[in-house]
Amino acid sequence: MEALNWDVAVVGCGPAGSLAALESSIRGLNVIVLEEHGKVGEPDHCAGLVSVTGLKRLGLRVPEECVLNRVYGARFYSPSGVSFSVSRRSVQALVIDRRMFDRWLASLAQSAGAHLTLKRKVTSFVRSLDGVHVHVKGGGEEKCKLLIDAEGCRARLAKMAGLPPRRGRRPAVRFEVRGVDVDPDFVELHFGGRLAPGFFAWVIPTDEGARVGLAARSHPRKRLAKFLSTRFPRAKVSRTVAGVVLTNGPVKRTFTDRFMAVGDAAGQVKPTTGGGVVTGGICSRIAGQVASEALQEERFSSGFLKRYQQRWEKILGKEFSYMKLARRVLNRLSDHALDSLFKALIEHGGTETMEAYGDMDFESAAIKKLIANPKILVKLALALLTLANPEKSAAPTA
Numbered sequence: 288m289e290a291l292n293w294d295v296a297v298v299g300c301g302p303a304g305s306l307a308a309l310e311s312s313i314r315g316l317n318v319i320v321l322e323e324h325g326k327v328g329e330p331d332h333c334a335g336l337v338s339v340t341g342l343k344r345l346g347l348r349v350p351e352e353c354v355l356n357r358v359y360g361a362r363f364y365s366p367s368g369v370s371f372s373v374s375r376r377s378v379q380a381l382v383i384d385r386r387m388f389d390r391w392l393a394s395l396a397q398s399a400g401a402h403l404t405l406k407r408k409v410t411s412f413v414r415s416l417d418g419v420h421v422h423v424k425g426g427g428e429e430k431c432k433l434l435i436d437a438e439g440c441r442a443r444l445a446k447m448a449g450l451p452p453r454r455g456r457r458p459a460v461r462f463e464v465r466g467v468d469v470d471p472d473f474v475e476l477h478f479g480g481r482l483a484p485g486f487f488a489w490v491i492p493t494d495e496g497a498r499v500g501l502a503a504r505s506h507p508r509k510r511l512a513k514f515l516s517t518r519f520p521r522a523k524v525s526r527t528v529a530g531v532v533l534t535n536g537p538v539k540r541t542f543t544d545r546f547m548a549v550g551d552a553a554g555q556v557k558p559t560t561g562g563g564v565v566t567g568g569i570c571s572r573i574a575g576q577v578a579s580e581a582l583q584e585e586r587f588s589s590g591f592l593k594r595y596q597q598r599w600e601k602i603l604g605k606e607f608s609y610m611k612l613a614r615r616v617l618n619r620l621s622d623h624a625l626d627s628l629f630k631a632l633i634e635h636g637g638t639e640t641m642e643a644y645g646d647m648d649f650e651s652a653a654i655k656k657l658i659a660n661p662k663i664l665v666k667l668a669l670a671l672l673t674l675a676n677p678e679k680s681a682a683p684t685a
């Protein structure tokens with residue numbers, strides 16, 4: 288294909304890519320999106336739980352046909368089955384069909400003027416004084432002034448650009464199941480070092496059954512099958528999807544000359560839950576704004592683009608830090624300590640705190656309040672102090 292000149296080339300048409308393209312296009316930039324697959328949104332891997340407040344922050348009104356269910360709260364289960372619920376009267380999150388959602392977002396970007404191209408896998412790029420040459424599998428090339436990397440968790444281009452590597456990847460598997468008896472208003476989160484070391488298992492009710500998934504340090508499929516057989520012995524699995532959940536927060540640097548990384552490619556994912564549609568989306572919109580400023584001023588150096596990171600850190604930096612801390616603590620707790628923590632949360636007002644201060648995407652307020660509760664803090668400190676070997680205590684036994 289003949290080289291064309293674009294203001295911005297966006298690599299990847301997931302939510303982050305579409306939102307960066309949308310934001311750049313509505314600001315009048317000439318944008319191309321390169322997506323390696325033949326259809327936007329496929330293959331999907333996501334559980335599709337997105338907070339209502341997060342969607343509002345992104346300025347998105349999701350069309351009804353993308354919504355499979357609405358949930359009001361979550362039930363948390365400890366390893367021995369101690370459980371509590373956190374809910375509100377209003378809908379807290381939508382369960383979306385990610386394939387349709389991604390296509391809808393791509394259509395918004397296209398309506399704003401972005402040029403979407405499919406079956407175009409970007410293999411490498413070369414920066415020069417006058418722009419970026421983007422190489423496409425099969426021999427094509429596009430030339431742009433600025434590259435936005437939204438290629439998801441593989442982040443090969445970010446590595447090529449010299450951005451720091453991301454850590455904290457958890458293999459995940461999700462089953463779509465039918466014939467299950469679930470409360471349609473609540474998601475379930477099941478914790479335990481034996482069940483899912485380094486993460487948790489989840490049950491998300493949909494219109495036809497549930498999405499039951501699990502991420503862990505190892506063997507997620509085997510662990511999920513075992514969980515399913517105890518939680519829903521009669522369940523029929525209609526579909527299995529695998530993916531990677533990121534748990535270490537953003538990379539230290541998300542930009543360099545003529546290059547910004549957004550979404551999973553930049554690790555802009557909540558370390559507590561692995562959710563990244565909203566947090567990555569917020570950062571992607573900022574990248575689109577900064578792209579427009581860079582074009583206006585014809586300045587593409589990392590010195591100029593650092594404002595991208597400064598802006599998303601101002602909104603989300605503290606949130607990622609607290610969520611990372613919470614993830615680290617959870618990873619270190621033995622099953623016994625998790626049981627004690629759950630009991631302490633129930634007995635000492637922790638669940639009320641979560642209801643009052645909880646926000647699915649901005650979790651720092653609730654985490655700070657929980658740590659400030661002396662009875663919960665003491666339990667947590669004791670649990671952490673009594674751990675002789677954290678890795679061993681969370682190791683799988685099956």
Ligand SMILES: Cc1cc2nc3c(=O)[nH]c(=O)nc-3n(C[C@H](O)[C@H](O)[C@H](O)COP(=O)(O)OP(=O)(O)OC[C@H]3O[C@@H](n4cnc5c(N)ncnc54)[C@H](O)[C@@H]3O)c2cc1C
Nearest residue numbers: 299301302303323334335336409439530550551562563564
């Ligand atoms: C099991 C699981 C469950 C999850 N559940 C949730 C959830 O409930 N809620 C939530 O908010 N988040 C969830 N997440 C995380 C969420 O899926 C991601 O944070 C989100 O998809 C990130 O969006 P993205 O656009 O950065 O990347 P992606 O959605 O991965 O999109 C990247 C796109 O880039 C394309 N691409 C990649 N490389 C190239 C290339 N070289 N050239 C061209 N195109 C390329 C891909 O084909 C893809 O379309 C889950 C993740 C997993 C694994």
